[in-house]
Amino acid sequence: MKTTIYDVAKASGVSIATVSKVINNSGRIGEKTKKKVLETINELNYHPNMIATALTGKSTFSIGLLIPDLANPFFAELARSVEDRAHELGYNLVICSTDYNPAKEMKYIDLLKRKNVDGIIFASGFEQLDKIEELNESLPIAVVARDFPSSNVNTVSFDDYLGGFKATSHLIELGHEKIALIGRDVWSNRERKRGYEDAMHKNDLNYKFRFEYIEESNVEWGKYMAGKYMTSEDPPTAIVACNDLLASGSIQAVKEYGLSVPDDVSVVGFDNTIIATLTDPLLTTIAQPIKSMGKHVMDLMSNEIENNVTDKSRITLIPKLVTRGSTKQVKKRIVQS
Amino acid sequence: MKTTIYDVAKASGVSIATVSKVINNSGRIGEKTKKKVLETINELNYHPNMIATALTGKSTFSIGLLIPDLANPFFAELARSVEDRAHELGYNLVICSTDYNPAKEMKYIDLLKRKNVDGIIFASGFEQLDKIEELNESLPIAVVARDFPSSNVNTVSFDDYLGGFKATSHLIELGHEKIALIGRDVWSNRERKRGYEDAMHKNDLNYKFRFEYIEESNVEWGKYMAGKYMTSEDPPTAIVACNDLLASGSIQAVKEYGLSVPDDVSVVGFDNTIIATLTDPLLTTIAQPIKSMGKHVMDLMSNEIENNVTDKSRITLIPKLVTRGSTKQVKKRIVQS
DNA sequence: CTGAAAGCGCTAACAA
DNA sequence: TTGTTAGCGCTTTCAG
Numbered sequence: 057m058k059t060t061i062y063d064v065a066k067a068s069g070v071s072i073a074t075v076s077k078v079i080n081n082s083g084r085i086g087e088k089t090k091k092k093v094l095e096t097i098n099e100l101n102y103h104p105n106m107i108a109t110a111l112t113g114k115s116t117f118s119i120g121l122l123i124p125d126l127a128n129p130f131f132a133e134l135a136r137s138v139e140d141r142a143h144e145l146g147y148n149l150v151i152c153s154t155d156y157n158p159a160k161e162m163k164y165i166d167l168l169k170r171k172n173v174d175g176i177i178f179a180s181g182f183e184q185l186d187k188i189e190e191l192n193e194s195l196p197i198a199v200v201a202r203d204f205p206s207s208n209v210n211t212v213s214f215d216d217y218l219g220g221f222k223a224t225s226h227l228i229e230l231g232h233e234k235i236a237l238i239g240r241d242v243w244s245n246r247e248r249k250r251g252y253e254d255a256m257h258k259n260d261l262n263y264k265f266r267f268e269y270i271e272e273s274n275v276e277w278g279k280y281m282a283g284k285y286m287t288s289e290d291p292p293t294a295i296v297a298c299n300d301l302l303a304s305g306s307i308q309a310v311k312e313y314g315l316s317v318p319d320d321v322s323v324v325g326f327d328n329t330i331i332a333t334l335t336d337p338l339l340t341t342i343a344q345p346i347k348s349m350g351k352h353v354m355d356l357m358s359n360e361i362e363n364n365v366t367d368k369s370r371i372t373l374i375p376k377l378v379t380r381g382s383t384k385q386v387k388k389r390i391v392q393s
Numbered sequence: 394m395k396t397t398i399y400d401v402a403k404a405s406g407v408s409i410a411t412v413s414k415v416i417n418n419s420g421r422i423g424e425k426t427k428k429k430v431l432e433t434i435n436e437l438n439y440h441p442n443m444i445a446t447a448l449t450g451k452s453t454f455s456i457g458l459l460i461p462d463l464a465n466p467f468f469a470e471l472a473r474s475v476e477d478r479a480h481e482l483g484y485n486l487v488i489c490s491t492d493y494n495p496a497k498e499m500k501y502i503d504l505l506k507r508k509n510v511d512g513i514i515f516a517s518g519f520e521q522l523d524k525i526e527e528l529n530e531s532l533p534i535a536v537v538a539r540d541f542p543s544s545n546v547n548t549v550s551f552d553d554y555l556g557g558f559k560a561t562s563h564l565i566e567l568g569h570e571k572i573a574l575i576g577r578d579v580w581s582n583r584e585r586k587r588g589y590e591d592a593m594h595k596n597d598l599n600y601k602f603r604f605e606y607i608e609e610s611n612v613e614w615g616k617y618m619a620g621k622y623m624t625s626e627d628p629p630t631a632i633v634a635c636n637d638l639l640a641s642g643s644i645q646a647v648k649e650y651g652l653s654v655p656d657d658v659s660v661v662g663f664d665n666t667i668i669a670t671l672t673d674p675l676l677t678t679i680a681q682p683i684k685s686m687g688k689h690v691m692d693l694m695s696n697e698i699e700n701n702v703t704d705k706s707r708i709t710l711i712p713k714l715v716t717r718g719s720t721k722q723v724k725k726r727i728v729q730s
Numbered sequence: 731c732t733g734a735a736a737g738c739g740c741t742a743a744c745a746a
Numbered sequence: 747t748t749g750t751t752a753g754c755g756c757t758t759t760c761a762g
Contacts, residue, residue: 060755071733076757083758086731106507107453108755110444111738118487118508126476129667132469139463139490148504150455150485153476167485170443171455275670304671311673330466333612334641336648336673397739408749413741420742423747445739448754 059100068096079104110172118148119357120168122161124181126153128273129329130299130346134179134201137350145358147174156181156242165191174361177353178202180244196360200353201344202244203372210356211370212349216244219342219375220251223296223324226340226377228255231386232294232322234263236285238278238306239298241269248298248326265292273298278305279312286313286321293386294322300331303339307382318384328378337381345373396437405433416441447509455485456694457505459498461518463490465610466666467636467683471516471538474687482695484511493518493579502528511698514690515539517581533697537690538681539581540709547693548707549686553581556679556712557588560633560661563677563714565592568723569631569659571600573622575615575643576635578606585635585663602629610635615642616649623650623658630723631659637668640676644719655721665715674718682710 065072070089077083078093085093096102110116121138123131139149150173152164161182168176175196178188185204191197192209203213227235237252239245256263265285270277278297285292286309295310297303303325310321317323317337325332328343352371359365398416402409407426414420415430422430433439447453458475460468476486487510489501498519505513512533515525522541528534529546540550564572574589576582593600602622607614615634622629623646632647634640640662647658654660654674662669665680689708696702 062755072756073733073735073758074731077732080757084731089732103503103507105509105755107444107447107509108738109757111448111740111755112757113738114757116444116508125473126463127466127470127473127667129464129466129469132466133464135488136462136464136490139488143489143501148487148489148508151472151476151488152480152485153473164480166440170440171453171485172442172444275667301667308673330464330612330638331671334668334671336645395739399739409740410742410749410751411747414748417741421747426748442739445754446741448739448756449741450754451741 058105059102061102061104063100064093064096064102067100068093115174115361116172117146118150118171118173120164120173120176121149121151121179122154122164122176122182123151123179124154124156126151128301129331130327130344131179133329133346134350137347138177138200138354139350141351141354145354147354147358154181156183158184162187169195175357177357181242183243196357198353198357198360200349203247204370208368210353210360210368212353212356212373213370214244214344214349214373215375216247217251217254219326219344220248220296221255222251222375222377223248223326223342224252224255226324226379227294227296227322227383228259228261230294230322230383233261233386234265234290234292235261235294235296236263236265236282236292237267237296237298238270238281238285238302240271240273240277245269245298248296252296263292264290270302273302275301275305275308278302279309280305282306282309283312286310286315292321294383295324297323297325300325300327300329300335300339300341303341303382304331304335307335307337307339318382320387322383322386324383332378332380335382340380340383341378343376343378345376348373395442396439398439398441400437401430401433401439404437405430452511452698453509454483455487455508455510457501457510457513458486458488458516459491459501459513459519460488460516461491461493463488465638466668467664467681468516470666470683471687474684475514475537475691476687478688478691482691484691484695491518493520495521499524506532512694514694518579520580533694535690535694535697537686540584541707545705547690547697547705549690549693549710550707551581551681551686551710552712553584554588554591556663556681557585557633558592559588559712559714560585560663560679561589561592563661563716564631564633564659564720565596565598567631567659567720570598570723571602571627571629572598572631572633573600573602573619573629574604574633574635575607575618575622575639577608577610577614582606582635585633589633600629601627607639610639612638612642612645615639616646617642619643619646620649623647623652629658631720632661634660634662637662637664637666637672637676637678640678640719641668641672644672644674644676655719657724659720659723661720669715669717672719677717677720678715680713680715682713685710
């Protein structure tokens with residue numbers, strides 16, 4: 057049998073109440089008894105059962121993390137950064153991949169609540185905002201990598217609009233005018249698209265291409281869509297891809313048509329995951345400060361849990377352009393004479 | 394206040410014992426009362442508190458997963474596959490990244506035990522085998538992606554030796570004789586190295602290069618070590634890298650010296666993660682059946698938990714060579730005349 | 731400063 | 747078939 061608080065009490069000749077108090081440093085205990093109890097705790101190698109503690113109404117020190125897909129490098133890196141901070145603060149993370157599937161999302165939320173997690177963190181991809189607002193009433197909630205305008209929820213977001221704007225502006229500065237966009241239809245990408253469009257308009261650029269949202273944010277779809285653009289009547293000289301995976305697929309597509317990145321076509325990605333250091337050429341990309349996002353969101357969470365802080369915060373992180381080899385000055389137009 | 398079993402009991406005019414029985418489908422309950430109770434459960438939107446259930450000695454339906462680093466694509470993909478099966482079986486996963494750090498490992502194990510997880514799964518990288526054996530006495534334990542010879546622990550492993558052998562043999566078949574190896578000093582890589590060596594010996598190959606283990610399994614180290622080999626007096630014509638990240642770094646190094654993969658140097662990786670589809674050329678690699686590993690290990694786990702099966706199993710999965718663009722027939726030797 | 735006792739929400743004998 | 751009751755391991759009044 058595992059050793060319980062009773063064992064400790066008996067072994068040190070005090071009551072369980074006293075033991076409880078020294079463990080939690082609560083109440084007033086005499087130095088002597090305290091020392092004695094601490095000793096026997098050590099001897100017996102006693103560790104309080106957190107389940108029992110939790111049942112008396114205290115923290116479970118578990119928090120749920122809902123992400124679309126743990127196998128996606130961006131989310132894996134994000135989860136890792138949340139995990140690091142969580143562990144520093146004494147929490148464990150229960151990670152659930154939802155695959156953007158509302159039914160799974162509901163199921164996991166339910167399960168997490170039944171397990172009395174101290175809070176739930178939603179990573180981007182979760183679109184049931186009303187559900188979040190509702191949960192927010194009963195449980196500490198935080199949202200990361202996703203803006204959640206005009207709501208009363210702890211949020212650590214990334215300025216997607218600005219990201220789209222910066223990516224596009226970078227290409228425009230390099231002289232590109234025919235810039236295409238690739239992305240899946242989720243909130244962050246709609247924002248990035250707005251940024252893209254504004255950058256284009258601001259520079260009086262009006263490149264026509266048959267934009268359509270893709271269905272999955274993976275290499276294949278990036279390759280497919282970039283290929284489609286490359287074979288259109290008026291192919292782009294640059295592509296903004298809404299994540300590094302799509303960018304990688306785009307590079308592959310360009311190469312497949314016998315063209316070079318960046319000589320013929322420039323590509324910029326999003327996220328600055330490990331992927332960006334694996335492509336050839338290395339990928340110019342809009343960096344999300346993943347480490348920072350994880351830390352901030354866990355800090356908000358623990359603040360709400362431990363200090364019962366009810367003021368919510370919204371932290372917006374600023375995108376940074378990381379220039380690598382996949383973007384380049386546009387080729388001089390061949391002047392037709 | 395959350396609704397408890399008492400609320401349900403009161404609302405349906407029965408005792409809490411009865412409610413408990415209909416929830417768990419235990420004991421014998423009259424159809425009528427059963428229906429009645431089920432109805433009020435629905436009305437009140439009652440969900441049993443798993444913490445309380447757990448305290449009475451039943452499952453917590455949480456299982457711990459210890460991996461070296463969630464941000465590493467291989468482990469992220471592995472975690473995802475374990476997670477999928479876990480959720481199918483009704484379990485949640487508490488994921489802990491240990492960074493190969495024994496102190497962290499101990500800390501997490503401790504925490505997980507205190508939280509009464511139903512079991513702990515160790516992914517490769519964990520070297521404290523005696524600790525595992527010890528834990529194995531008190532808790533369902535399983536090991537994945539790591540062989541654990543002559544032990545009484547549930548294991549899903551990958552034949553690393555054979556993997557090293559196959560990778561090397563593939564290159565030898567392509568005519569390579571100067572084959573170098575890159576890897577970190579962990580168990581699986583020591584096995585892969587054995588496989589490499591046996592393949593070399595079997596073919597009377599005795600390529601001398603200054604092998605040394607690297608310190609981290611990442612792109613940078615792959616690039617560094619491959620670069621070192623490439624600039625030695627007798628550079629290799631092929632490289633076996635112990636994971637896809639290292640292989641990617643190797644490809645970069647080769648290119649940096651103005652050579653081509655696969656024309657001048659062939660590279661084979663390990664794991665067949667998403668990385669292998671992002672390099673240029675696409676990476677020939679030894680595939681670990683990640684999906685299958687995750688499923689198997691969770692099945693072993695739940696079997697031990699639910700059926701109290703005490704027979705342990707060892708499942709060994711066979712490596713498969715996935716041929717892509719990074720390996721090629723060796724260049725004909727220039728016959729010096 | 732210390733301990734007895736009630737209770738957290740649920741399960742499982744054992745009675746009725 | 748249903749209900750009573752005693753825990754599970756811990757926290758927390760409230761007396762002493």
